[in-house]
Amino acid sequence: MSERFHDIAITVNGEKVCERVDARKTLVDFLREDLALTGSHVGCEHGVCGACSVRVDDVVVRGCLMLAVQCNGARVDTIEGVADAAEITDLQQAFVARNALQCGYCTPGMLLTAQELLVRGGIPSREQIRAHLSGNYCRCTGYHAIVDAVEAVAQARSGAKR
């Protein structure tokens, strides 16, 4: 089976998708070009910027550093699915309220990465938030407002549980 084209079956945002892919196609290009899920962005294409972040089997990965063919049998969640499932509505609202985005290019990756930290529970320190978001570049905001938004959601979710 050493071939260039492969049939793959992936569950994307809860829906089963069967496609034939070129082995060289990255996951993020597959999502954008074949499935028209353009919420995941392509930035640096070598794993530095974090704009292409998606969830594969519940962990956030670089969509540019995984091949679509590797995701055969996997569950992939993109910003579209996570947002539609209302999993991060509070986080999205906090980003808007605190001006934690300007051009929005990094925002899908920021939201997914921040959510990965937030679901661990508790209230992370600002230093922990910055460390967790260190792999996601934002060229507009200077990060301060993003850290504010993530911290506010952590406090709100923690308070809601009490």
Place this chain on the structure above:
Amino acid sequence: MKPAPFAYAKARSLAHAIELLATEDARLLAGGQSLIATLNMRLSEPALLVDINGIGGLDRITLQNAHVEIGALVRYAQAERSAEIARAAPLIALALPHIGHPAIRNRGTIGGSLAFADPAAELPACMLALGGEIDIAGPKGQRTVKADDFFAGLFETALGAQDVLTAIRVPAATADTRVGFAEFARRHGDYAMVGVAACARAEGKRLAGVRLAYFGVGATAVRARKAEAALANGNVDAAVTALASDLDPPDDVHASGAVKMHLAGVLLRRVARQLGRTPS
């Protein structure tokens, strides 16, 4: 950019992977966090990628015979959560949070880091500092190579074209084990401009068996043997001075060799303090 075309095969077993690697210009794909970046930039254009991610049994962390064994497919994030590594491989536990970013650590593997042998990577230096061993499966069977003999040059290791790195092994820490780790990077998670991994044994108030491995200062991670001897004599100033004969970092895009030498001394003082502490 986009990768040049290649074929892809998912290996069913170690034997199958070794067989597939006989193809000309085949490359092994583990976590892919370095390899796929180089494909995207067309720095490498293999004919075939052999994906080992589906091979069972390579993702275990075990403690036996006073050693910690870490399977090649253990991902950094899995290692960070491991109680065995926290307890018995504290140097690796210290280094892990510095490796890449969370999304990279969710995917990147321990074996991949060593097989790729980036001169600025953390784990090769940890392996040198710990005096670890590397298990390799190849067409002629299994063999074990000491970390001191594994790194041959820039991105070059003892691995042959058909070899698969299967596991690493390091001595389990004991009550008198002391470790230290420090690096300097412009952004948390980026490759270090300079870093050092250190291991020693406490003998009363003195240190014995000091091993210092620097990274980001040359073609491979390197031991700083004269500085090790000075630290064992309890003289941190002499150890910093000795670095001048141990290291010769070249200039690169991040810093001049002189800046790296200065940072190497600063980091040595930091790890010397860590080595003096009883682990919590």
